[in-house]
Amino acid sequence: IDVQRLSTLARPGNRKIGVALAGGGRLEMDTSTVCALTRELIVRVPEDLSNSLLDQMDVLDFPGARSREQAFDNQKLGDALALSEVFLRGKVAYLFDCTSDERDITGLVLCQEGGNQEAKSLPYMINKWVEWSHGADPTTRAGKPVTLFHVFTKFDQDLVKKKGESHEVRWSSRLRTGFEEFFGRAGDWTLQWDPAGPFRNCFWVRNPNVQQTIFARNEQGRETPIEQAYLDEAKGHYLAHPLVKAHFRDPEQAWDQAATPDRSGIAWLKDAIRGAIDPHTKVRQLEANLAGILADFQAQLRPYYVGDDIAQARADAEERAKKRLAALVQVMPTHYSLAMLLDRERFALSEKAVAAIYDAILNPMLDEEGKPGTEAAAPAHAQLFDADAFAIEGVGDPAAGPGQPARDKPPTKKGELFARSVLRKWEEQLVRLTGDAEFQREIGLDSEWLGDVAQELMKGAFRKRIYEMIAEESDRHLNATNAPRLMRIQAVATATLLNQFVMELGEPRDCVPIPEGPPKATLSPKAYPGLHLYKHWTAALRRLYRNNIAEDDQVDEAGNALLRQILAASLAAPAAAAAL
Template identity: 30%
Template sequence: MSVDTAMIEPAQKELAALCGQTATLAGDAARWIADEANADAVGREKDAIVREMKLAALRARRIEKAAVRPMCVGVFGPSQAGKSYLVEVLARPETGPLRAAFDGSEPLDFISQINPIGDKESTGLVTRFSALPVGPSPAGFPVRLRWLTELDVIKVLGNTFFLDGDQSKETVPSPEFIAQTIANLSTRAGQAGGGLTDEDVLDLQDYFQRQFGSSRYVDALGRYWEQARALAPNLDLQGKSELFALLWGGHAQFTRLYLDLATAIDQLGRPDEVFCPLGALVPREGSILDVATLAGLGGQGKDDLEVRSPSGSRVLPRALVAALTAELRISLVDEPRSFFATTDLLDFPGARSRQKVHLAHFLSERPDALKETFLRGKVAYLFDRYVAEQELTSMLLCVRPSIQEVATLPDMIDAWISSTHGATPEARAAQANLLFLVLTWFDSHFIDKAGDVGQEGGLRFRNRLEASLLGYFGKAHTWPRQWTPGKAFQNCYWFRNPNFPAETIIRYDGRVEIETIAEKRGRIAELRSGFMELPEAATHFRDPGRAFDEALKLNDGGISYIIENLAKVCRLDMKLDQLRLRLGDLRREMAAKLDRYYVSLDVEQRLVERRAAAGKAFDDLEPVIQAGGFGALLRALAIDPGQLNDIIYGVLRGVGGDKPRAAASMSFRISRPDQVGAGARTGPVSGADREQLYARAAVEAWIGHLRDLASNDTAPRRLGITREALKTLSDEILTLLRRSDLEAALAEDLKALTTVELAEQSSAKIALVAALRLNRLIGDLGFGQLPPPKRPKAPAEGGEHPIFDERPITYDASAIGTPPKPFAQMYISDWFHGFYQVVEDNAVSTSGLRVDLKQNERLGAILNTLRAA
């Protein structure tokens, strides 16, 4: 989207400059990590950390772009939630119709001339309503569109494959198939490629692992990503279609669609913005705004449309233009409401339920299958894209009164909240609440059914809040009940559409609401009283009485009350505050990742900081333990032998592997350490080159697994732990891994398996041995290899005992007491004390390395700059 630089405020420029500095620092950090002079200090974590720094640079650049764009309020919700009227009344002037301006043409009435006909969910793109100035469009091409990129197309098709396809019916690609695909494409790589960069594929990997990280299919891709980063920039479109077909299950219809869309993008010079004649929108039948136009995908459509970009123009199938359009800009003719002076309104297509179909059958048997699958994936991805780009500052979330069918919506909203307000109540406390929950169809609660006789007046409203908020969004996420520490989400609004007659309670003169029906006023008062008596009313509405009354306001339905409160937050400083907090989070995350390689001269200060981090992690682990989830957490930290087998097999075949992942009530008090003695670690063991290669692959895979686990949004949610605590655990375990030189010990273990066997046989054995050695480090933190006197002590009955002490062997019932021994409690206490010792050892250790003062100073300068802002 083009930005008028004259409209950029000094505060925006200042923040954008800080973002640019952050991206530069991320690049400097990546180069420091990759520098051979720091190889000993960084160890096998090099590739994982370089990748994280490159992703940090991408995030900083996104925030930089967001900083100079206007604030946006988005209207979103499930399909058919009643948001269309809300959008219309927000975008139109207080009197008169909503009119759209197009260069060289008379204004058009958006509702009667542009908006698709019908009550169904009719659009598959975002509509931006803006009163802000924008540059002129080319003569004869007044319709301004923001397009999908080639990277977006790949993500849309992947989103469709994973969320609309039944994964149990899909074949997970084997290591042999992936290796053969990469080998074939490597012979065709050359200078004819272009369009995608190494960073683009890194962004693609991050999207797939964040969104579909629990999928066995994504795990199986292994080192495909590393190979794809090297290949993609040097492949033509046909080569890229074969390379990325792995991301949508190899379905031929999706591959052909990718080729059609990517070819059109290439032909127009890979533009961000394109222009079309007015015929793209009018007449409404066949408009690119109408999802029915997508029926022409795959070659059935005959209608063409000329499209112009800065690189020239092309005549393309209308269905292709509709598919590639991410956003339509509507410039408002008449002076709208005051908040449009700084804010754009984004109308998102309604979220749709995902189908979970057998894609191969569905695509071959249904004539409209390509349209339906692409549309669902595109609608879901557009929301993901605007969230990732920090484009959506505030949201009006519309929810209707019924069973909620869009199972993916709660996760989508939680992702937006985490991205804009913060992932925890503490983080959200730092800024204003910009999420408005609009409970639509308010008038439906005044229809009394036969079963309502004798019920409490507030019961229907309690049921509504349960269905639309607490039971829907609050089932898997905490924000409805814990928006900030000790305070629930409190920004709910009732809303009804006056265009739909509420004849049970309101009298009309034509379409104009005259008064509430006299005979119904007593019942309305009764229901209002019942609502006011609900504890949930005061908990989730700032002013419950006014919210109720405003929704019954004649010819209004509550919109004035919503606008009144929305106008208070439609300020540029709100957007900039939001972005500053996210940039601050990013800089702190970068510093935390790099700090482990900086050798501080102040060891005591380092100890204080790491002990504090460990204590915070223990606090966050307490509810996990009480819920019986500690075992699941350890399992998630461990690496699965089956996944490791794919990596080792690739090494045996000479193609490499990558970073697999793990899959996803007791009540007692766990002893937590304060001061514990130090313990030694296993020394280095040399191994032959072949065993060293296998050991290195296994260690790198585990490092990647832990790194991905700590950065994956789904893992903390699944395990019930904060992302910060998971990161602390991963960081300390990785430092322990580096100090203990586990790779050499593993190579020594593998010597026993270096017999001449088939790769399939050897890989399974090597993977099992490697997983056993690596996962043992999770289980006993390396202390199981030490004699008991050298281990830290933990409280026990009658005193202390060495952690992870073996249970005594008895041959009769004499050791069995009346109460069972709390073995789980004892193990977790031992693990806590062991982890605390690991934290202290990590803090004071330099891994036996000679510190390169020049390189250490170079890293220190990066860290100091990151922490300065």
């Protein structure tokens, strides 16, 4: 297992080795292929270990992360040289993500040396682990034992006197540029770990086995300071630095454990790991994960549950809307979030996407047997008689709620199939935004905000009968003799109908009078050009939340009763677990 072997990956002439299979068989493979595919080496250690972490935990060593080339062409993987680079640079990130997703990393010792940070993806890898192991926000992380140990390595190099470098620059470069700003690209945990303040579980470590620039060794092999006066001066500036005070629980102890003779900081780090991680740490992490999943489950169902008091339910919905609008108000002056949200491929649907769906309806893809795909599949049971013939006066369809179709029938008309495909594409687009971390950083709003507003948009579109309007309008064009030539017209009409709902939320917008004469530039801080649209959309969103609860006091009683049982059971589960 040597990364140098990756340079010969997928090349002829490599040496073969025998691989013993679990079932007792044997397989001959290239050494380079074995190196590339090996996930980890399990090394047995003696059972009697004194003063070692291995007596109570497994230690998994990941090699150092490095910068990776951004490649978007899958054909490039056919190149043997490119494939070698993929395994060399990408394997660490892949294995870390796999191990993290499998919840196998209970504690993480993150070692970081000074200087420029090459691994641009490292902050995102660490932030992902922090979110599942400790929590996604400061409040969730509060009170939990910290099992992330950030280790600043090669501390002896930080103590070297460098010409023209002040003590202020030294510690600012190490702690602000290399730590706060670098890892802050993917999360706020460095600056706001919990409500009490920034991340404070940092350590200094140096390697005593390499030649030191600040210590010499006497005849007995003991370290002695080369320039004690300079070390004392450096320590004074170190203890006075605000970033040192912010990120170290005991700055002086951290210094003494790594910057005094015959101390490297490793023993103190081991003691900290032992004190923070015990046999029950993993159980507590998994319990917190399950509690988070249950909370997300409840949050997804609660908007659809209407309590006994409809007025109270509508008031609660308006409070949710106010919460979302408060977040929008906070980020609008700096991010102009609403303008990006209402753009195509975000909340709005592009004419190009609608045209592609129109073309797919006219020219459906065939499966391997030459039959239309499942989208246009016929119902499993053919209907021989009119359903109205069996209707009973005063008894409605049990499967239908107020304002809902009687049954989830497969579309029978091209217009219905087109309308369902368009709305499905739109819904997928909205859901995709909740997982787009880059877009969320651009607009300053999180996935919870996007998911909640997207749900209300979908419910509002259903309530405003957007599906029926698209189906009725498009069916005529799709069945026309010149249907292909009408694709552009229908794409524009459908996108306009849906996007108008997104822009106005079902409420007509007042026209803004066109000013007379040449336009006049204004430098007023309140002269935002889209202010009229912003005011209309935010006011309409509050009403959308209320009306989506139960317009005209209509409620699906059967579905609401089932939701009540599900929510009651989900709330009872944590109480039962706590009792055990």
